[in-house]
Amino acid sequence: DKLQAERSDLIFVIAATNKKASIEDLFIGSPADSINSIVVNACTKKGGITTYSRHGPALSFFTKPDVCVFGGDNSEPMKTALVYSMQETSGTSYAAPWIARKLAYLMYKVGLNREEAKALIIDSTLDWTSPSVKNNHHGFGRVPVKISDVLKVSNNEIKFFVSGILSDQLVQAYKIPVPIIDGKFPYVARAVLTYFPRCNRSMGVEYTDTELDIHFGRVVKRNSRITIDCINNNTQGDPGKLYLPEGMVRDKLRKWDNTKIVVEKFNSRKRAKQVGEGTYGLKIMRTERGVGFSAPIRFAAVITLKNIKKMNVLSTFINNCILSGWLVEQINVEIASKLYSEFEEELKFDY
Known part of the structure; x- marks a missing residue:
């Protein structure tokens, strides 16, 4: 560790x-x-x-x-x-x-x-029909046998990474321009956050020194304040006095765990949501057990939006991101694999 x-x-x-x-x-x-x-x-x-x-x-x-x-x-x-x-x-x-x-x-x-x-x-282990429930024998779930299934994205899904280095208390993005369809957001969403915190053996079960908390969902106005309507109803860090016992946030929100999963369940009764302020938002908050912040910490979140109307809006999402000033880099597995093979090719020169 x-x-x-x-x-x-x-x-x-x-x-x-x-x-x-x-x-x-x-x-x-x-x-x-x-x-x-x-x-x-x-x-x-x-x-x-x-x-x-x-x-x-x-x-x-x-x-x-x-x-x-x-x-x-x-x-x-x-x-x-x-x-x-x-x-x-x-x-x-x-x-x-x-x-x-x-x-x-x-x-x-x-x-x-x-x-x-x-x-x-x-x-890749998660299922839309049953929100992630950790299993003491299987962990988060069974990984597909084929790597193509790990990389696969359905036509009605948008999958993207948000990754970086967090050296301060907070990183947030309130303008993730998810396409609006017929005046609403017809999506269910999930996010997986991973990071590698410093650990302290002398603390026993209080093992990890750093906590990263993820908030993801529609941006809305609540009590004259712009905020994120989290898909898992996470209110940690919100203003005001909140009754959030340590046992509850550990069990429900996995506080201090270095893998966070938030997911909405999909079923045939799911309906499109109001657009709120017109975008989705992401916020990652950092907490340390000690005083102040230690070294910068890397993080990555893979976010998936499933269109409940079975529409493919990936190209629209990419264009929206570019117009909003996001730097978009698409992953092409075939090109990446070909480049890797060419980089590994051994060259022999005739003298």
Whole structure:
């Protein structure tokens, strides 16, 4: 955790450790209780719990494991290669490399930084029909087998990153020009925020030193004040006296956790929203356990808007962003992969 907080180019992928089938209940063990790392548990091909799966949380609070992926089981072992033969086996150590490979692809071939890559991996596990409910065995969910499914965006969705370095208390953007259709916002939204905070072992369960809180939703005027109507009803940091017990904000809003997920549930009864002030807004607030702020901290949020009318408005959104002064950089996986291959090509010169 210390290494990952100090180095922006480093991320560990850790197997969530195994248990014997004879043991009924066992928490994940070291080093899989690392908060900044991506901890990977194993699941069956159908997404079930394996006989050797341990479970979280870590330090009684943090969501560990982060994700799960197929790792084989007694009835469905994983086929692995020996020098001259094939062997059937299973374990979290065989599940973790699937995620390490995906992270490497996202960072080195697609060009994402580690915060963006981690956020996208976690985002790929989420489902619109059931808002994220952490599972002590599966973490945030099961990662798709194919990297193309991790990168896939449906025609009726807008997906974009907001990332940067936060050295002060607040970063905010009140003008995310989401397209208005028929005078309303016909969208459901979700956001995944990731960051790598400094940690303090001597604090026990009060482990992370830095808290980043995300507010995302429509910009509205409330009591003569412009604010964000958060999709998860987050009122932390709002003016006035608010009854927000520590236990409630930890459980519901994941205060002090380094992965935040806010999501709206989609169903057939969902209706378009009033436009408010005409845009969506994003606010990320920083809190430190100690006095003052330590070193600047990197963050990334991957935000997805799903059009409930099944319309494709991506080009309109891009044009709106450019006209609003946003610097828009589109990710083209094929071009990025081709550039990577050309950069890695070995050149031989004739003298």
